[in-house]
Amino acid sequence: MASVETAAKPRGGRFCTVCNDRRAALKRPKTLEQICKECFYAVFEDEIHRVIVDNHLFKRGERVAIGASGGKDSTVLAYVMSELNRRHDYGLDLFLLSVDEGITGYRDDSLETVKRNEIQYGLPLKVVSYKDLYGWTMDEIVKLIGLKNNCTFCGVFRRQALDRGAALLKVDKLVTGHNADDIAETVLLNILRGDIARLSRCTSIITGEDGPIPRCKPFKYTYEKEIRLDYFSTECIYSPNAYRGFAREFIKDLERIRPRAILDIITSGEDFRIATYTKMPEQGNCERCGYISSQKWCKACVLLDGLNRGLPKMGISRTRGLDNERNQDTGGTNGTKNLQSKQCGSLDF
Amino acid sequence: MADRSFASCGGLELLCDSVKIHDVNVEQQGEEKKLTMKYLLSWVRTNLIKERPEMFMKGETVRPGVLVLVNDCDWELSGQLETVLEEKDVVVFISTLHGG
Numbered sequence: 001m002a003s004v005e006t007a008a009k010p011r012g013g014r015f016c017t018v019c020n021d022r023r024a025a026l027k028r029p030k031t032l033e034q035i036c037k038e039c040f041y042a043v044f045e046d047e048i049h050r051v052i053v054d055n056h057l058f059k060r061g062e063r064v065a066i067g068a069s070g071g072k073d074s075t076v077l078a079y080v081m082s083e084l085n086r087r088h089d090y091g092l093d094l095f096l097l098s099v100d101e102g103i104t105g106y107r108d109d110s111l112e113t114v115k116r117n118e119i120q121y122g123l124p125l126k127v128v129s130y131k132d133l134y135g136w137t138m139d140e141i142v143k144l145i146g147l148k149n150n151c152t153f154c155g156v157f158r159r160q161a162l163d164r165g166a167a168l169l170k171v172d173k174l175v176t177g178h179n180a181d182d183i184a185e186t187v188l189l190n191i192l193r194g195d196i197a198r199l200s201r202c203t204s205i206i207t208g209e210d211g212p213i214p215r216c217k218p219f220k221y222t223y224e225k226e227i228r229l230d231y232f233s234t235e236c237i238y239s240p241n242a243y244r245g246f247a248r249e250f251i252k253d254l255e256r257i258r259p260r261a262i263l264d265i266i267t268s269g270e271d272f273r274i275a276t277y278t279k280m281p282e283q284g285n286c287e288r289c290g291y292i293s294s295q296k297w298c299k300a301c302v303l304l305d306g307l308n309r310g311l312p313k314m315g316i317s318r319t320r321g322l323d324n325e326r327n328q329d330t331g332g333t334n335g336t337k338n339l340q341s342k343q344c345g346s347l348d349f
Numbered sequence: 350m351a352d353r354s355f356a357s358c359g360g361l362e363l364l365c366d367s368v369k370i371h372d373v374n375v376e377q378q379g380e381e382k383k384l385t386m387k388y389l390l391s392w393v394r395t396n397l398i399k400e401r402p403e404m405f406m407k408g409e410t411v412r413p414g415v416l417v418l419v420n421d422c423d424w425e426l427s428g429q430l431e432t433v434l435e436e437k438d439v440v441v442f443i444s445t446l447h448g449g
Contacts, residue, residue, distance in 0.1 A: 014426065027425040034426055181445075225416060228445050229423075252413030252445075 018043065029223045029259035044226060048218050049084050055205050057216045060091035063171040067162055068096040068117060068125070070110025072228045073177030075117060077219065081175065082121040094121075095169050099161045100129035101154055102137025128165040130157055134304055145312040152316055153307075156299045160291055166213045178217045181224040181255075184262045185247045187269035192247070197280050203269040210283075211292055223262065225255075364404055365397045373397075386419070387430040389440065404444070416443040 014024045016036035024034035028043075035043065051057075058064060066081055068074045078096060085092050098114045101107055111127065118125040131137050134157060142150050166174045183203060190199035201207055206216045219227065254261040274280075281294035288301045297305070299315065306314030362369045375392050377384045390411065394402050406412055410430055417424040418441040424432055434440070 023422070024426055025421060026423040037421075224445050228443055229416060229418070249413065256413045 063093040064173045065095045065097040065171040067176040068114045070113035077177040078117045096123045096125040097165045098127045149316045174215045179219040179224045184265035188247045384434045386432040414445045
């Protein structure tokens, strides 16, 4: 029984295909290689570095905010960004930017994680809250509207909150922890919703370059499985978006059968060509708050107006037909010439 | 009897009264007295999971998106459901099915 006394040993006797020295601990979904922990970290970080360099994500001297939710993806992102910035001398000024949605018990814990990241990686932290920005916490919103459409509010408000926080930090760019699984899921959802405008931009590694604060996704080609192996997080206590949940589970099912499927969906999204006659929303600014918007008011202002007037359902249901009419009323001046044709939904392959 | 520790994280502990680490004894099965991951999963489902078992399992295996580590090693390398467990093994379940 002597062998039982020793520490539990790894199963499966294969050696790491990279170093051929240690036991493999992980099967990489992207390549099916079996590698050990040490080589995994090296390969993982090196791949992110290649993505950053090959896509010219940053310029020396830039101030960059890391969108930090306290979840695994952003915790790993904060680590990798500060590590690569030092190791490869990118010359970046890094900051952590967190949004406090005001969800008791959920965000409290994850903000603690972000505060640990602040100390661990020595990155200054800025927290912006829904309460400060909009006058409402998510807890208050849920109390009013229930658990049905709360993710719509949260999603719209978070997007703007990150931009406002980034503006307060005076950063040049915002990086987020979106991974390959997230992007594949978003490609599918945009197809399912017929949202061609988002389909055409959701695979870009940098978005919003025409806006005040471009966003980029260094984990675009990184599998969630690899990001999450070592990390812990807390689940949102409010019901997750069910439709997105289905798409997510579908992707995980595909991954189990053929791991490459995730990267292939991203490639499909990248290579879609949108018909030139497809009607695209025109980007303008919200008349109320100035935020980028294709409508008279941005989505956050519409939702907020509903909340403040006690009509929280406002802005939830889709009003594409009305929106299109309003677009024509305001008279497009900076749009394409082909706006008069049919609705979104046609694709050229 | 065999000792086994479990850690469930990434939200899965919410399915078992928010307890993250479980030290458990599970009887070996069959004539060969072997304990496989296949049996262990159904044991966990019966004995540890208190709510929403569909967040943990789908069919006879874990739900896609739940990562399984046996002694810090991806269970895809040790034969997944066929992995044979021994005393003092540590099995970790990590859910990836929610926002990050």
